[in-house]
């Protein structure tokens with residue numbers, strides 16, 4: 001494993017806040033970042049050395065991008081896999097395309113977790129209106145209907161209650177192929193955030209307790225309460241098995257529900273994750289820096305806590321307008337993503353507070 005020397009160029013597919021924070025961590029280590037994204041207004045490009053604005057399936061543009069980079073990663077998991085396989089033949093690409101392939105399909109992802117001994121919510125595939133009826137019979141109600149592909153932050157989801165007319169729910173997911181999931185009774189939600197190096201070494205950050213509102217992450221709190229701590233080892237062991245099976249390199253996040261039966265796997269993100277933003281100030285080495293270290297073949301940094309307690313709060317929609325009030329608390333670390341227009345449900349920034 002020859003490390004990529006500082007001064008090399010890291011390509012990042014995706015132009016959002018995760019790419020922006022990855023670019024900032026890479027710059028600290030002396031690397032240049034080249035953002036590839038379809039949207040001209042890409043906030044990651046504002047802090048990167050190079051920007052290619054092109055569609056995710058533009059083979060010609062992707063090939064040119066690959067030739068200009070020494071290693072490529074992604075910050076967005078809904079990039080089409082087929083063109084990526086082509087560029088992965090030309091330049092190292094981490095995490096592996098196999099991880100994207102699994103994470104893009106909620107059914108493949110659950111089956112993958114089950115293969116490695118994980119527990120998931122009961123689920124059934126829905127391909128048409130008739131199969132929705134039988135799926136709800138199988139998993140029971142309440143249930144959540146989720147599009148198999150392209151869903152995130154609660155988008156592409158419908159919550160089904162006992163006795164609901166299923167027609168409007170099927171319409172609300174635009175008749176897309178879905179998975180119907182039985183509703184999991186949980187006490188808490190948490191995520192395992194790990195980094196795996198090119199030599200197979202794995203490090204975990206402290207486990208955050210994640211609080212969601214309207215399907216969107218609102219807060220991540222560390223350390224997690226004992227109900228989560230008791231389930232941490234089983235959840236980490238599943239995440240590690242999955243990472244090893246994929247030959248994973250970089251940061252991997254697996255989200256879980258803490259239940260009476262142990263940790264129930266919900267989904268994985270083959271990338272840095274919102275529930276790990278607290279690591280920028282709250283850990284010795286952030287998820288962003290360790291992702292860059294892993295993909296560049298550098299030694300991994302210490303993932304230990306840098307404070308007794310850490311709280312990360314997302315600034316969603318109009319919340320970011322409170323930036324002045326937030327800065328009036330000198331203990332707050334404010335991160336604004338530079339997105340122009342604030343819309344309901346849009347992640348505009350986050351604030352992290354350390355407690356000693």
Ligand code: AMP
Nearest residue numbers: 121144152153154181182183184212215
């Ligand atoms: P997801 O997009 O799968 O992360 O879902 C967004 C949020 O919806 C989760 O963080 C949970 O709060 C909730 N949720 C998703 N699936 C289930 C489920 N099967 N049972 C209960 N709550 C769920």
